[in-house]
Amino acid sequence: xxxxxxxxxxSITVLLFLRVLTFVFxxxxxxxxxxxxxxxxxxxxxxxxxxxxxSTIVIGFVYNLLQMAFSIFTMxxxxxxLSSDGGxxxxxxxxxxxxxxxxSGSAAGFGxxxxxxxxxxxxxxxxxxxASASLLLIGFLFTAxxxxxxxxxxxxxxxx
Numbered sequence: 001x002x003x004x005x006x007x008x009x010x011s012i013t014v015l016l017f018l019r020v021l022t023f024v025f026x027x028x029x030x031x032x033x034x035x036x037x038x039x040x041x042x043x044x045x046x047x048x049x050x051x052x053x054x055s056t057i058v059i060g061f062v063y064n065l066l067q068m069a070f071s072i073f074t075m076x077x078x079x080x081x082l083s084s085d086g087g088x089x090x091x092x093x094x095x096x097x098x099x100x101x102x103x104s105g106s107a108a109g110f111g112x113x114x115x116x117x118x119x120x121x122x123x124x125x126x127x128x129x130x131a132s133a134s135l136l137l138i139g140f141l142f143t144a145x146x147x148x149x150x151x152x153x154x155x156x157x158x159x160x
Contacts, residue, residue, distance in 0.1 A: 009075070014055060015149050016071040021144040025063045026102075029135035032056045032128050033109075048113040050129060052096030053136065056105030063098045067091070067146075088153050095147035102140040 025044045033053055070081045078085050110133045 012071055012074055012151055016075065018066060018142045018146040018149070019064050019068045021070060022139045022146070023061065023068060024059045025135045025139040025142065026057050026064065029132045029134040029139065030054065030061065032132040033057070035128070043102060044078075047112070048067065049108050053105045053109045053129075053132065056101050057132075057136060057139075060098050060105075060143065061103045063094060067094070071130065088150070091150040092147065092154055095143055095150050099140050099147055102136055102143055105132045106136040109136065130146055 033050055041156055074080050109129055113126050113130045113133060119125075
């Protein structure tokens with residue numbers, strides 16, 4: 001019984017760590033893309049793909065903030081906010097959906113940046129957008145890893 005509790009605490013700690021890393025990478029990606037301008041004429045809001053990237057970053061940011069709050073509550077109180085099996089399903093499917101959303105934002109950013117820089121010299125605008133897409137991809141990887149850990153909780157709850 002004690003081993004299960006320490007295993008559960010370790011899992012919550014690892015999940016919280018992954019969510020904090022995702023949060024940090026998404027915050028940095030948001031700063032890069034929001035500050036990205038090409039002269040005084042074109043900014044992120046003038047390019048639909050970059051607006052999509054910002055949308056995916058913000059959605060992922062809010063989701064991870066919520067999940068971090070849930071994890072901290074669980075660590076402090078020893079109880080889950082969503083205590084039924086629906087809470088585990090929310091974690092699992094939420095992580096899956098958000099991870100693929102982050103991946104699509106990153107892919108869109110990479111694709112557009114490559115098209116935009118084709119035949120043109122590299123510039124600060126495309127480099128910052130590429131850096132933001134890279135950070136968004138790293139955010140996807142951490143969220144995908146978190147989804148693996150949340151999937152471990154599903155069979156335990158289904159058996160009990």
